[in-house]
Amino acid sequence: MTSGDAAAFVAFDRVQKSYDGETLVVKDLNLAIGKGEFLTMLGPSGSGKTTCLMMLAGFETATHGEITLDGRPINNIPPHKRGIGMVFQNYALFPHMTVAENLAFPLEVRGIGKSDREEKIKRALDMVQMGDFAGRRPAQLSGGQQQRIALARALVFEPELVLMDEPLGALDKQLRETLQFEITKLAHDLGITTVYVTHDQTEALTMSDRVAVFDDGVIQQLDAPDILYEEPKNSFVAQFIGENNTLHGTVERIDGDAAVVRLDDGSQIDTIPVNVDKPGQRTLVSIRPERVEFNKDRLAPDAHTIKAEVKEFIYMGDIYRTRVSVAGNDDFIIKTRNAPDQRRLKKGEILEIGWRPQDCRALDA
Amino acid sequence: MTDATAEPTHRPSPREQKEMAEQDGPMLAADGTPLKRSLNRALRAQKLRALMLIAPLLIFILVTFVAPIADMLFRSVENQIVSETVPRTIVALDETWSDHDAVPGEAVFAAMAYDLKEAAERREHTRLGSRLNYETTGISSLFRRSGRGVDDVGEIYADQFIELDEAWEEPATWTALMADPEWIADAEGTEDEDIPRFRLADGIADILPETASAYAGFARVIIDQDGDNPLEEEPWNTIYLALYRDLSAGADVSAYDGPQARRLSAAAEAVPGFESEPVSVMFEDIDEDWLDPQVWGTIDAFSSRYTAGYYLAAIDMQLTPEGIEPQPEEQRIYLLLFKRTLFMSGVIMGMCVLLGYPVAFLLANLPLRTSNLLMILVLLPFWTSLLVRTSAWKVLLQQEGVINDTLVWIGLVADNDRLQLINNQLGTIIAMTHILLPFMILPLYSVMQTIPPSYVRAAKSLGANDWTAFWRVYFPQSVPGIGAGCILVFILSIGYYITPELVGGRTGTFISNRIAFHISESLNWGLAAALGAILLGAVLILYWAYDRIVGIDNVKLG
Ligand SMILES: Nc1ncnc2c1ncn2[C@@H]1O[C@H](COP(=O)(O)OP(=O)(O)O)[C@@H](O)[C@H]1O
Ligand SMILES: [Mg+2]
Numbered sequence: 001m002t003s004g005d006a007a008a009f010v011a012f013d014r015v016q017k018s019y020d021g022e023t024l025v026v027k028d029l030n031l032a033i034g035k036g037e038f039l040t041m042l043g044p045s046g047s048g049k050t051t052c053l054m055m056l057a058g059f060e061t062a063t064h065g066e067i068t069l070d071g072r073p074i075n076n077i078p079p080h081k082r083g084i085g086m087v088f089q090n091y092a093l094f095p096h097m098t099v100a101e102n103l104a105f106p107l108e109v110r111g112i113g114k115s116d117r118e119e120k121i122k123r124a125l126d127m128v129q130m131g132d133f134a135g136r137r138p139a140q141l142s143g144g145q146q147q148r149i150a151l152a153r154a155l156v157f158e159p160e161l162v163l164m165d166e167p168l169g170a171l172d173k174q175l176r177e178t179l180q181f182e183i184t185k186l187a188h189d190l191g192i193t194t195v196y197v198t199h200d201q202t203e204a205l206t207m208s209d210r211v212a213v214f215d216d217g218v219i220q221q222l223d224a225p226d227i228l229y230e231e232p233k234n235s236f237v238a239q240f241i242g243e244n245n246t247l248h249g250t251v252e253r254i255d256g257d258a259a260v261v262r263l264d265d266g267s268q269i270d271t272i273p274v275n276v277d278k279p280g281q282r283t284l285v286s287i288r289p290e291r292v293e294f295n296k297d298r299l300a301p302d303a304h305t306i307k308a309e310v311k312e313f314i315y316m317g318d319i320y321r322t323r324v325s326v327a328g329n330d331d332f333i334i335k336t337r338n339a340p341d342q343r344r345l346k347k348g349e350i351l352e353i354g355w356r357p358q359d360c361r362a363l364d365a
Numbered sequence: 366m367t368d369a370t371a372e373p374t375h376r377p378s379p380r381e382q383k384e385m386a387e388q389d390g391p392m393l394a395a396d397g398t399p400l401k402r403s404l405n406r407a408l409r410a411q412k413l414r415a416l417m418l419i420a421p422l423l424i425f426i427l428v429t430f431v432a433p434i435a436d437m438l439f440r441s442v443e444n445q446i447v448s449e450t451v452p453r454t455i456v457a458l459d460e461t462w463s464d465h466d467a468v469p470g471e472a473v474f475a476a477m478a479y480d481l482k483e484a485a486e487r488r489e490h491t492r493l494g495s496r497l498n499y500e501t502t503g504i505s506s507l508f509r510r511s512g513r514g515v516d517d518v519g520e521i522y523a524d525q526f527i528e529l530d531e532a533w534e535e536p537a538t539w540t541a542l543m544a545d546p547e548w549i550a551d552a553e554g555t556e557d558e559d560i561p562r563f564r565l566a567d568g569i570a571d572i573l574p575e576t577a578s579a580y581a582g583f584a585r586v587i588i589d590q591d592g593d594n595p596l597e598e599e600p601w602n603t604i605y606l607a608l609y610r611d612l613s614a615g616a617d618v619s620a621y622d623g624p625q626a627r628r629l630s631a632a633a634e635a636v637p638g639f640e641s642e643p644v645s646v647m648f649e650d651i652d653e654d655w656l657d658p659q660v661w662g663t664i665d666a667f668s669s670r671y672t673a674g675y676y677l678a679a680i681d682m683q684l685t686p687e688g689i690e691p692q693p694e695e696q697r698i699y700l701l702l703f704k705r706t707l708f709m710s711g712v713i714m715g716m717c718v719l720l721g722y723p724v725a726f727l728l729a730n731l732p733l734r735t736s737n738l739l740m741i742l743v744l745l746p747f748w749t750s751l752l753v754r755t756s757a758w759k760v761l762l763q764q765e766g767v768i769n770d771t772l773v774w775i776g777l778v779a780d781n782d783r784l785q786l787i788n789n790q791l792g793t794i795i796a797m798t799h800i801l802l803p804f805m806i807l808p809l810y811s812v813m814q815t816i817p818p819s820y821v822r823a824a825k826s827l828g829a830n831d832w833t834a835f836w837r838v839y840f841p842q843s844v845p846g847i848g849a850g851c852i853l854v855f856i857l858s859i860g861y862y863i864t865p866e867l868v869g870g871r872t873g874t875f876i877s878n879r880i881a882f883h884i885s886e887s888l889n890w891g892l893a894a895a896l897g898a899i900l901l902g903a904v905l906i907l908y909w910a911y912d913r914i915v916g917i918d919n920v921k922l923g
Pocket of ligand 2: 046049050051
């Protein structure tokens with residue numbers, strides 16, 4: 001999608017942001033979010049995700065560029081008139097109000113009558129399965145319950161856009177997974193456009209329609225989760241998303257969409273060139289651990305293979321995880337499924353490993 | 366060391382077993398002792414160590430805080446001076462004085478003569494006079510005058526006894542009559558400093574009760590006060606009065622078989638022929654006020670060892686012989702002062718909230734560098750002397766001061782109609798608000814700092830405008846800071862002293878200025894203590910009320 005897309009519900013158009021007038025925290029951000037889409041901003045801490053969200057919510061002003069909501073520029077609309085629901089990382093439930101009062105707050109300030117209010121509150125609480133907790137104070141709720149209430153509060157006034165800034169960051173793994181599922185389901189059921197911020201790549205992959213990977217104030221890649229995982233566009237994305245093996249080398253030759261890379265120890269491997277374009281260039285080759293093959297039958301007959309020495313074999317139940325030494329890299333991981341015919345490798349064993357060229361991507365060094 | 370179970374040899378004692386049985390099966394540790402006991406034992410060492418760590422502070426506080434307060438509370442009810450200085454008079458008043466509108470009888474005057482003579486010798490009569498003067502004005506000078514005049518009370522009898530038998534003038538005659546022979550043996554020939562405690566002869570107190578009492582008092586004063594030997598001192602005139610009263614009351618001198626038996630019975634025979642004069646007349650000669658029943662009423666009313674008199678005085682009441690009554694209109698000041706102190710402290714507290722809240726808000730929400738600068742400005746007053754600051758207010762606020770000059774120059778006030786900004790309540794309120802402002806700002810600031818900005822953001826994202834977000838979300842969370850600041854400012858200002866003294870004039874002073882006056886000028890420490898105790902009580906009541914209404918755990922000082 002390009003900026004200024006007529007269909008875009010939310011659009012960032014060449015947005016820049018600087019807090020101190022010296023460094024840009026957000027550099028030339030172009031992003032269009034479709035109506036009803038669940039978009040996740042993923043990136044390491046400090047990469048500018050929250051800043052983007054805050055500009056959208058109206059708590060920070062863009063230094064340059066324009067943000068539009070449903071076609072209208074919102075740079076000059078104060079936050080309380082934007083009608084955007086928001087869920088904060090620390091929940092930000094008002095501690096001096098009960099759950100019901102917290103939920104009533106957005107309705108009261110909109111002048112909604114009492115009976116309407118009660119009905120909406122009840123519906124919102126039921127939606128997050130917290131119907132019995134209306135009279136409690138936030139401090140009497142667990143983290144997960146508080147997060148549910150925060151979600152209900154952000155949705156109770158029926159906004160079309162909801163922003164969530166690392167809402168599950170403070171919860172334990174299991175709860176996080178349950179809530180991930182619930183949030184996604186709610187968002188889709190209600191047809192709300194959601195902008196979700198996280199630094200957890202699993203969360204991003206499992207929940208989103210599309211993921212925008214942030215680094216250093218720039219969107220490194222914006223794609224659906226599967227494409228992001230399988231076709232990372234640069235070495236940052238490749239390493240940030242999922243587990244990844246990397247090998248350093250130099251481009252030997254490029255033939256259209258295939259390239260041969262000479263690794264630093266002299267061996268050659270087949271890759272597809274992603275962002276390398278001429279021989280002699282330094283490159284970082286990326287292969288997912290589950291795409292590495294040591295069974296010759298599964299490889300193309302003319303495929304380049306490379307010697308590997310098994311350093312460690314780890315039994316993990318559903319998979320085997322083998323650490324091998326390849327071309328000077330001692331941390332090269334091979335993942336194999338625990339199938340009946342699968343062979344358990346032994347420490348010290350010498351193998352020939354290889355992969356399909358399309359699984360091995362030559363990226364920028 | 367918290368492992369209490371590592372003591373396998375311990376058997377539950379019978380008492381422990383009984384307790385266990387009573388508690389219907391409490392939780393047991395591995396060795397069978399109740400878990401609570403094991404835990405307590407394990408924690409005891411820790412507690413002891415903690416106690417030792419705070420011991421220096423604890424002792425310091427006990428000595429410098431708890432003890433003075435206890436002493437103050439005690440002083441506010443203490444009244445032993447009356448019963449200690451004129452003990453015989455109090456007993457006599459109690460036993461013989463029934464019609465409080467009339468002058469008491471001879472026995473009371475005689476008792477007063479013995480007491481007053483002793484007190485005058487000990488130079489304690491003026492202290493008693495000042496004490497009673499708090500209750501009835503004029504008593505102080507009455508006692509001062511009478512201290513000298515009481516020397517002559519009884520002189521008429523001394524002359525007649527000596528005329529009868531010159532031996533009555535001899536100290537030895539008296540000691541032989543009154544003192545325990547063993548004491549005489551001990552006292553004879555000893556250095557004046559080493560004279561043993563005076564002891565009365567056996568049975569003499571039964572035969573000559575007043576004389577024995579008066580002489581014993583005389584001997585004690587001679588020994589303790591003057592460091593002289595009663596064997597060598599001529600008795601006071603009051604003792605002759607006592608002897609006359611005993612003998613004329615028909616003392617059973619035949620029961621006396623001591624060395625002075627003959628001389629005593631001769632005196633007893635001669636006494637009916639003595640020229641006599643009522644003791645009350647002798648006192649009238651000293652000062653006519655002794656015939657005023659009110660003087661005696663006051664002594665009687667304050668005869669008990671403890672008194673509510675100071676407290677009554679502190680609330681503009683008085684204890685009169687007729688009971689508790691309000692002070693005369695023109696002498697009522699304390700209730701007014703209490704009310705004024707509370708009212709002005711309340712105003713100062715309110716001003717501090719109004720002025721301090723925005724500053725604290727800025728402090729908590731500005732970027733760090735700016736807020737640090739602002740913080741320095743807030744703390745600056747702390748680093749300058751209180752006196753300097755107060756004096757600076759004098760310079761600013763006086764009629765020829767900076768503010769009035771400026772207003773006149775602008776033309777807002779006429780030159781001959783300058784504003785009275787100081788030496789009144791306004792001056793006190795302005796200066797004290799300034800001085801106490803940091804005590805409001807700091808707790809407010811520390812509470813506001815802990816309010817995450819995300820609350821207000823959340824409120825705005827939910828549709829609240831700036832004011833609603835502040836009023837409904839931010840403000841309620843800052844209330845604990847307001848509470849803490851208010852308590853601090855109010856309590857500090859209620860007991861403030863220097864500033865009202867300097868800028869308060871007559872209408873802007875606090876109750877503490879009055880307390881200071883009684884402590885350092887009028888020396889009425891009892892009243893000062895009572896006023897202080899009432900102030901303390903008022904603060905505690907307010908604190909309690911605050912706890913009931915707002916909840917003290919809602920107060921955050923940091
Ligand atoms: N209010 C602010 N003032 C100054 N710098 C800020 C402010 N908020 C964030 N930053 C800086 O902007 C950068 C991006 O921050 P943020 O958007 O919070 O990143 P993320 O949410 O991705 O962790 C960080 O380097 C951070 O230090
Ligand atoms: Mg963030």
